[in-house]
Amino acid sequence: MADRSLRGMRLGAQSLQSDEGVVLVDHQLRTYQTEDGERFVVTFAADAEAPEVWPSPKTGVEGRLLDTEGDIVPYEAPEQKPQRTHWDMLLERRTVEDLEEVLQIRLDYLRERRGTTAQRREPTAGKSQSPAPVIEIEGRAKAQTAAEKAAAAKEAKKKPAASKKKK
Secondary structure (H helix, E strand, C coil), rough: CCCHHHHHCCCCCCCCCCCCCCCCCCEEEEEEEEECCCCCEEEEECCCCCCEEECCCCCCEEEECCCCCCEECCCCCCCCCCCHHHHHHHHHCHHHHHHHHHHHHHHHHHHHHHHHHHCCCCCCCCCCCCCCCCCCCCCCCCCCCCCHHHHHHHHHHHHHHHHHHHH
16 A cells, blocks of 8 residues: 555655754855856855855856955965976986987987988987897797888798699
């Protein structure tokens, strides 16, 4: 029979919980005002310090805190640091000359791997360094240039033709 009492209710339309025994926390209401005059109220805990600015729940525009008389509370925005870029962080650790040298070393290494060492330039600062040796691991395929891959493909095409002739 209890099923009949719930039959007329739609799911989510009414709460089945009551407010019995609920104790609300002490709170404070603070009013904010946007530049275009919109006022809105935000609820904070009684012991919380209300911030000087708060975004409007309707428009998202920043509102300024009002005191008990309705005047805007004086506010100084914190100083914004300029955003550091990757270049700024690099320059904190190395000089431009050091960076040019590292670039040249890497370019020389890449050109050497490709077999185009004719375009080699001398570094602008410091003594030149040889690239780190490549450690070859047994059973691991070696990186190939496009020319080496093409030559390997030609060899692979020749091998099946040679094995057919033997049969």
